[in-house]
Amino acid sequence: MFLAMPRFSCSLLFLLVLFVSLIVQHCSGGDTISWSQSLNGNQTIVSKEGHFELGFFSPGNSKNFYIGIWYRKVSPQTVIWVANREVPISNAASSELKITENGSLALLDHKKAIAWSSKSVLHQANSTEAVILDTGNLILRDSLNSSRIIWQSFDHPTDTWVPGGWLGMNKITGEYQSLTPWKNSEDPAPGPFIDTIDPSGLNQFLLMWNGTEVYWRSGVWNGYRFSETPGMNRNPNYITNFTDDHKKRVVTQATSLKDVYIRNVMDTSGQNKQWLWTIETHAWMVVWSQPAPCDVYSVCGPFGICDLNSKTLCSCPLGFKPVSAMEWDLNDWNSGCTRKTNQSCSNDNSTVAETEGFLEMYITRLPPGSQPLTGLTAEECKQACLKSCYCTAYSYDSGCLIWNADLRNIEQSSSQVNIIYIRLAASYLPSKGNERKNIELIIIIGLCSGIAAVFGITAVVFRWMFLRRRQHKTKEPVGGTCVRFKHSDLRHMTKNFSNKLGQGGFGSVFRGTLPSLTDIAVKQLNSITRQDQDFQNEVITLGRIQHINLIRLLGFCCEGTKRLLVYDYMPNGSLDRHLFNRNGIGLDWKTRYQIIVGVAKGLEYLHEKCRDYIIHCDVKPENILLDSDFCPKVSDFGMAKLIHRDFSRVLTSMRGTVGYLAPEWILGQPITPKADVYSFGMMLFEVVSGRRNTDQSQSTNNNYFPVWAARKLNEGDVLSLLDENLTQDRNMEELSRVCKVACWCIQENEAERPSMGVVVLMLEGVVEVNLAPVPSLLLQLTEDQGSIIYQMGSHIAYTSMETKQCFSADDM
Numbered sequence: 001m002f003l004a005m006p007r008f009s010c011s012l013l014f015l016l017v018l019f020v021s022l023i024v025q026h027c028s029g030g031d032t033i034s035w036s037q038s039l040n041g042n043q044t045i046v047s048k049e050g051h052f053e054l055g056f057f058s059p060g061n062s063k064n065f066y067i068g069i070w071y072r073k074v075s076p077q078t079v080i081w082v083a084n085r086e087v088p089i090s091n092a093a094s095s096e097l098k099i100t101e102n103g104s105l106a107l108l109d110h111k112k113a114i115a116w117s118s119k120s121v122l123h124q125a126n127s128t129e130a131v132i133l134d135t136g137n138l139i140l141r142d143s144l145n146s147s148r149i150i151w152q153s154f155d156h157p158t159d160t161w162v163p164g165g166w167l168g169m170n171k172i173t174g175e176y177q178s179l180t181p182w183k184n185s186e187d188p189a190p191g192p193f194i195d196t197i198d199p200s201g202l203n204q205f206l207l208m209w210n211g212t213e214v215y216w217r218s219g220v221w222n223g224y225r226f227s228e229t230p231g232m233n234r235n236p237n238y239i240t241n242f243t244d245d246h247k248k249r250v251v252t253q254a255t256s257l258k259d260v261y262i263r264n265v266m267d268t269s270g271q272n273k274q275w276l277w278t279i280e281t282h283a284w285m286v287v288w289s290q291p292a293p294c295d296v297y298s299v300c301g302p303f304g305i306c307d308l309n310s311k312t313l314c315s316c317p318l319g320f321k322p323v324s325a326m327e328w329d330l331n332d333w334n335s336g337c338t339r340k341t342n343q344s345c346s347n348d349n350s351t352v353a354e355t356e357g358f359l360e361m362y363i364t365r366l367p368p369g370s371q372p373l374t375g376l377t378a379e380e381c382k383q384a385c386l387k388s389c390y391c392t393a394y395s396y397d398s399g400c401l402i403w404n405a406d407l408r409n410i411e412q413s414s415s416q417v418n419i420i421y422i423r424l425a426a427s428y429l430p431s432k433g434n435e436r437k438n439i440e441l442i443i444i445i446g447l448c449s450g451i452a453a454v455f456g457i458t459a460v461v462f463r464w465m466f467l468r469r470r471q472h473k474t475k476e477p478v479g480g481t482c483v484r485f486k487h488s489d490l491r492h493m494t495k496n497f498s499n500k501l502g503q504g505g506f507g508s509v510f511r512g513t514l515p516s517l518t519d520i521a522v523k524q525l526n527s528i529t530r531q532d533q534d535f536q537n538e539v540i541t542l543g544r545i546q547h548i549n550l551i552r553l554l555g556f557c558c559e560g561t562k563r564l565l566v567y568d569y570m571p572n573g574s575l576d577r578h579l580f581n582r583n584g585i586g587l588d589w590k591t592r593y594q595i596i597v598g599v600a601k602g603l604e605y606l607h608e609k610c611r612d613y614i615i616h617c618d619v620k621p622e623n624i625l626l627d628s629d630f631c632p633k634v635s636d637f638g639m640a641k642l643i644h645r646d647f648s649r650v651l652t653s654m655r656g657t658v659g660y661l662a663p664e665w666i667l668g669q670p671i672t673p674k675a676d677v678y679s680f681g682m683m684l685f686e687v688v689s690g691r692r693n694t695d696q697s698q699s700t701n702n703n704y705f706p707v708w709a710a711r712k713l714n715e716g717d718v719l720s721l722l723d724e725n726l727t728q729d730r731n732m733e734e735l736s737r738v739c740k741v742a743c744w745c746i747q748e749n750e751a752e753r754p755s756m757g758v759v760v761l762m763l764e765g766v767v768e769v770n771l772a773p774v775p776s777l778l779l780q781l782t783e784d785q786g787s788i789i790y791q792m793g794s795h796i797a798y799t800s801m802e803t804k805q806c807f808s809a810d811d812m
């Protein structure tokens with residue numbers, strides 16, 4: 001009896017343990033959480049084919065834990081859905097995700113309090129199970145009848161929409177499927193932006209800030225695509241569809257692409273971005289993004305300044321500081337900026353004027369919320385703002401506008417389209433009012449004397465030319481000053497435009513001779529939209545740019561609709577003639593190397609050394625001219641500024657340009673100097689091989705030459721890239737260096753491309769060059785009868801004539 005007792009309790013204990021382990025069976029590995037199971041700590045469930053995983057995660061350096069769904073094969077962890085985005089838990093090990101007695105899926109924290117619940121309708125709890133599907137959808141269903149779905153995560157998206165999912169609204173329940181961004185990379189709580197179907201009933205999607213301010217529209221569904229979203233549905237393997245029936249109004253996406261993940265994300269910065277990941281690249285890249293960063297309403301918060309040229313997008317004006325430096329460090333700018341010194345406010349009007357002043361800023365558009373004050377002069381407008389306790393800024397153009405609240409949507413501009421005066425403590429202003437007046441005076445005097453100098457020099461030049469002509473001496477015209485020519489003179493100098501040198505996208509080029517007998521090239525521009533004054537200003541700026549590897553602008557003509565540019569004549573013409581024309585004298589390696597380094601230096605100068613940096617946007621052999629010593633001169637720079645709006649149209653309609661365009665051109669991303677680096681890299685392959693990259697006739701196994709070349713390079717076979725006419729004459733060290741640089745330049749990700757300055761250092765051997773990864777060239781641009789075809793890997797091929805501006809510092 002006494003002996004039997006322990007044996008009894010032992011087996012009881014055994015039974016108890018067995019029972020408990022049956023009840024609290026932890027799951028790991030399967031795709032299902034069933035009634036008796038729970039998930040905690042680092043346990044996860046994985047969809048059948050292993051695409052998605054669900055479990056606890058902790059974003060970035062955050063100490064908080066969340067339940068989320070992420071791609072199992074993608075690293076770093078990419079989360080597409082978060083359950084408890086607003087209620088983080090602090091300890092994952094003692095929390096659990098399980099099906100409750102009510103039949104809903106719930107996350108219980110360490111105190112067993114409900115942190116999140118699916119709030120699904122009561123169902124027989126013991127036959128409810130949660131399953132993660134290979135689409136990334138988490139469903140709650142009846143284990144006895146698996147087609148009975150009680151709840152699903154696709155009905156409650158967070159910031160991401162993936163193929164198979166939907167966005168829109170359920171007409172029966174009135175529920176919306178909208179995307180709201182993460183607050184920042186470490187906090188999945190919703191930010192102030194939303195991507196939602198138009199609540200007014202139009203079949204379009206809107207991006208809104210604070211649920212009130214619409215800053216982007218997809219355009220209405222036209223049965224085929226959203227009208228203001230070009231490029232959509234060009235690829236039959238990846239279809240977006242819209243359904244409007246008695247139950248729902250939703251947009252869906254379906255893809256038959258294998259080994260490719262696509263996700264549409266409402267970004268923390270308020271942009272809608274489409275990302276693509278492929279098994280070949282193992283990296284995400286942005287395929288599409290809308291709208292432009294600074295067009296997002298209040299992206300930089302109150303008083304924040306948006307500037308595409310600055311490193312961090314947002315900054316605070318003089319005298320202001322970020323409200324939360326910590327959030328700003330995470331690129332979460334929504335809290336905006338605040339004054340370093342509070343606005344002093346007093347009824348004594350005179351003291352106010354003493355301690356407060358205004359910061360003048362050039363902006364692209366005036367912030368919303370202004371109030372007009374009629375009948376005031378500029379000075380009265382300023383005083384009116386100073387006298388009001390609430391006034392934060394004023395602007396005076398044709399009339400007086402004042403702002404009595406936080407300023408949002410301030411986008412920096414370098415042109416004086418709109419000027420706003422932001423009120424701040426006078427102590428932060430660089431100068432007091434009187435000094436300002438003096439500065440203005442100095443500027444005016446400077447301008448006047450500048451203009452006088454230009455006229456003076458012009459007169460001198462003409463006189464000098466005249467003298468030269470009489471002396472019959474051949475000397476170059478005066479350097480450093482851009483001369484204004486009369487059209488009749490140019491006509492005379494070019495013998496009535498009779499000797500045509502070439503025809504480019506911007507116009508025709510004619511040969512001519514100055515009275516000094518110096519040879520010139522005269523470019524007749526078409527598609528000019530700029531006003532006389534703007535044109536002249538740009539030309540004068542361009543005329544100031546002097547570098548041994550940049551073509552020199554001698555002068556211009558601007559009469560009525562006629563716009564001509566006068567350049568030095570380059571006797572050896574353009575690089576393509578020598579590279580691809582087999583009848584011409586081929587270039588030896590030494591010359592090619594000299595050309596490569598020269599072009600790099602010319603571009604470096606444009607990007608990094610002139611006052612307003614210039615992106616060339618159209619680097620290709622046709623735009624590299626050679627002087628009598630085969631010294632290269634980059635030509636056609638600054639055209640984007642000169643012809644402005646039409647530039648992208650000209651560029652994309654020009655034959656033989658598209659192969660050099662960086663992927664950014666069609667990805668909806670801003671164009672930076674790195675786009676030129678890409679084109680330069682593409683051109684390097686052509687200089688080395690003496691053949692067009694697009695020429696498929698030779699032995700590259702029908703591969704796109706740059707990709708083939710990069711592979712050969714990684715195999716150590718540099719020689720096979722070299723022009724066969726050069727096999728005797730070569731310098732292996734230089735050749736290998738050039739090929740490696742080319743390979744770095746054409747990296748898909750612009751951050752991985754070196755700057756032009758670094759390229760020069762690499763080419764000169766100052767900096768060691770490592771082997772670059774073989775670029776995937778996922779987005780490959782080719783052209784066919786005027787439309788651009790771009791391919792992503794071998795999967796997608798579609799055309800788009802979507803054009804884009806070539807931005808340069810002044811245009812932003």
Ligand SMILES: *[C@@H]1O[C@H](CO)[C@@H](O)[C@H](O)[C@H]1NC(C)=O
Pocket residue numbers: 041042093
């Ligand atoms: C899960 O966490 C425990 C400690 O909490 C650790 O011992 C174990 O190695 C972890 N398992 C995995 C797969 O990370």
Ligand SMILES: *[C@@H]1O[C@H](CO)[C@@H](O)[C@H](O)[C@H]1NC(C)=O
Pocket residue numbers: 100101102104105106114117119
């Ligand atoms: C389940 O129901 C109880 C009472 O009906 C309620 O207090 C609890 O919040 C519910 N749990 C969930 C997860 O909905």
Ligand SMILES: *[C@@H]1O[C@H](CO)[C@@H](O)[C@H](O)[C@H]1NC(C)=O
Pocket residue numbers: 124126127
């Ligand atoms: C589930 O619960 C119901 C009653 O609530 C019971 O009749 C049924 O047998 C249970 N099923 C299982 C599989 O435990």
Ligand SMILES: *[C@@H]1O[C@H](CO)[C@@H](O)[C@H](O)[C@H]1NC(C)=O
Pocket residue numbers: 145146147148149
């Ligand atoms: C399973 O559920 C579906 C959807 O609720 C229902 O239409 C179907 O009749 C159910 N099947 C059975 C066998 O109960």
Ligand SMILES: *[C@@H]1O[C@H](CO)[C@@H](O)[C@H](O)[C@H]1NC(C)=O
Pocket residue numbers: 210211212
């Ligand atoms: C944000 O929206 C709320 C109401 O939805 C409104 O009261 C508030 O004024 C808005 N904020 C701004 C700055 O417009």
Ligand SMILES: *[C@@H]1O[C@H](CO)[C@@H](O)[C@H](O)[C@H]1NC(C)=O
Pocket residue numbers: 239241242243244
């Ligand atoms: C789009 O959805 C409609 C029904 O809403 C359907 O009739 C049509 O076939 C679908 N189109 C495609 C391309 O799937």
Ligand SMILES: *[C@@H]1O[C@H](CO)[C@@H](O)[C@H](O)[C@H]1NC(C)=O
Pocket residue numbers: 340341342
């Ligand atoms: C500015 O005013 C706010 C309240 O209006 C106050 O909390 C803050 O301390 C003031 N800051 C300074 C620098 O005076």
Ligand SMILES: *[C@@H]1O[C@H](CO)[C@@H](O)[C@H](O)[C@H]1NC(C)=O
Pocket residue numbers: 347348349350387
């Ligand atoms: C300050 O200005 C307001 C309006 O411009 C005026 O009504 C008020 O009398 C002035 N106060 C003083 C002390 O001058």
